[in-house]
Amino acid sequence: MDDHDTSERLASYADLLAGELPGAWASTCHPPEDKDDLSELTDRIWDLDLVAASLATHPLRQAAVLTRADGAELAVLDRYDGHDGFLVAALAPRALPDEAYRTVREPDGIAVTDDPFVSAEQVASDLLVRYDTALAQARHHTIGGVQPSQPDRVVMTWQPDGSVATAPVGDTAGAVLVANGFVQDQQTGIYRVNGDDTTTQARALRAVGPQLNALGISTALQHPAGRTAPGTAPATTPPSPAGTPGQASRAR
Structure with missing residues (x-):
């Protein structure tokens, strides 16, 4: 089977896989001639086990990338172990x-x-569960104390610039946040409502709690020491600090 045939097989498989995964996914195929893209993908493979071992002996010649609406990405690669x-x-x-x-x-x-x-x-029952957890932890490290949210809990945190941010959440909670003035960063998935207009911000924070609670999603609002929410109702009890994640670091 030549490169063209294997690229078509990979692209067809990736398209079908994208259509079956939970959420909205799009598929893009990178054939052998996309050398720069394949090199960049190799650097971004988030793996220190099976896939890393395969790439060590069989450099990436082609790949398909599945992209979820919130920016999460999966790579589909050929395997060379005889299976x-x-x-x-x-x-x-x-x-x-x-x-x-x-x-x-x-x-x-x-x-x-x-x-x-x-x-x-x-993929949905194994890799995606671990990937979403790792993404939430990594994104948590990039902004001041934002706790990873869960499907049934949204944690909002005051930021030094006066904005309020929350880690990526499900489509249902995300729609409520956006409808009340939160804006999602397409790169990190973080939802944020700025503090330029504190009255508008306070109105948004008061509104999202009851709306999310009606959907069975609890909320928590965290305040840094000495920071008080302008004009909002008392916050729910802040969540306990996140547990210590694993000790491995991302392969570069």
């Missing part, structure tokens, strides 16, 4: 500094079958 199927690996975000990955355990990639429907279940 059918592919390797799927998480990609580290371009926008985060190296310091963000300290103490964050790599969401190591997995081997999947050549059936994209079965593979989607494997």
Whole structure:
């Protein structure tokens, strides 16, 4: 099978896989001639196990990248161990500094079958769970004390510039935040409402709590020492500090 045939096979598989994963995903294929893109992808593979070992002996010749609406990315690679199927690996975000990955355990990639429907279940139940956790931890390191949010809990944190930020949340909670004036950063996924107009900001903070609670999503508002929310109702009890993540650092 020549490079053209294998590229078409990879692209077709990636398209089907993207359509079966939870959420909205798009697929882009990088054939052998995309040398610069493939080199950059190699640097961003967030893995110190199976995929890293494969790349050490078989440099990346082609790949497909699956991109979720919130900016998360997965790479689909050929495998060279004599088995059918592919390797799927998480990609580290371009926008985060190296310091963000300290103490964050790599969401190591997995081997999947050549059936994209079965593979989607494997990716969703294993790799995506670990990837979303690692992303939340890495993004948490980039802004002042923002706690990773959970599907049923949104943690908002006051920032030194007077804005309020929350880590990436699900589509349901995200829609409520955006409807009340929060703006999502497309690179980091962070939602933020600025403090230029404290009256508007306070109105937004008062509104999101009841709206999210009605959807079964709890909220918490954290205040740095000595900082008081302008005109907001008393905050709920701040969450406990996040546990210590794994000790491995991202492969570069």
